[in-house]
Amino acid sequence: MLVTESARRVVIAEDEALIRLDLKEMLQEDGYEVVGEAGDGETAVRLAAELKPDLVILDVKMPVLDGISAAERISADRIAPVVILTAFSQRELVQRATDAGAMAYLVKPFTKTDLAPAIEMAVSRYTEMRALEAEVAGLQDRLETRKVVERAKGLLQQANGWSEPDAFRWIQKTSMDRRLSMRAVAEAVVAGATGGGAGQDEPAAG
Known part of the structure; x- marks a missing residue:
């Protein structure tokens, strides 16, 4: 899927540089614009607040501040929808990510074909949630x-x-x-x- 109309701006946070590079390339090939990169959750939260992206992708295990805690802060401030990356798919972890405000998650190793559907699902859910909040x-x-x-x-x-x-x-x-x-x-x-x-x-x- 190629995102052509006003490409979505994305901040990515992954402490492993090679995985972060692969993720960035996948996103760019799919037409997304990577506007910020972080190797820890604290930097990810700061970049999200500064850059106001359309989406934030966070790895679960990161130094300084883990992905779940970073997702919680980003979601609480209603900055952008969050997609969580994890090497595990246990129900407890998925529940923690959901409780923290994540709109979707991806289990490693993932492919480029997995990425866009997760992103678009997260953006769609987030848009719907904000519309309901505004209505309430x-x-x-x-x-x-x-x-x-x-x-x-x-x-x-x-x-x-x-x-x-x-x-x-x-x-x-x-x-x-x-x-x-x-x-x-x-x-x-x-x-x-x-x-x-x-x-x-x-x-x-x-």
């Missing part, structure tokens, strides 16, 4: 906004004797007039009420 964050944000707006409406009704629609219109109008989000306006109302803030102007009819 968006839902959480909307829920929090709704809660604070409801609270602000209640405070405005109580303080000014307004109806619920009037209180909502005031928040909406203030949001537009001041170029703030409705959540920011609502939070200011709540903060003002708890801090003894002044009342609001009567909302326009309609």
Whole structure:
């Protein structure tokens, strides 16, 4: 498989120089761009943070910081998907790699034909995971906004004797007039009420 459209940028980490060279050549032959190389996990984490690659390939056993620990740090910071290289395929090791955030793994010795499918699977899983995280964050944000707006409406009704629609219109109008989000306006109302803030102007009819 040749990756032609904006080649994926890859950081590779393998403490054995010959294996690292073979891996680099396989990737380049498949159209990937190797933007960083490391011989230990600590350097791999630093390169990933600096270069922001599309993918990081980590060997499990490396000095300074092993591949599992490096994968955990890279995944926690949501830098890039991780593929783990290992000479073993024990269930426990695979589970540890998965728990650390690895999106795919390859068992040595592997061939060039094994490489691209593992990479594309990792990128696909990572993209799907980030999309789901964004969706959940968006839902959480909307829920929090709704809660604070409801609270602000209640405070405005109580303080000014307004109806619920009037209180909502005031928040909406203030949001537009001041170029703030409705959540920011609502939070200011709540903060003002708890801090003894002044009342609001009567909302326009309609």
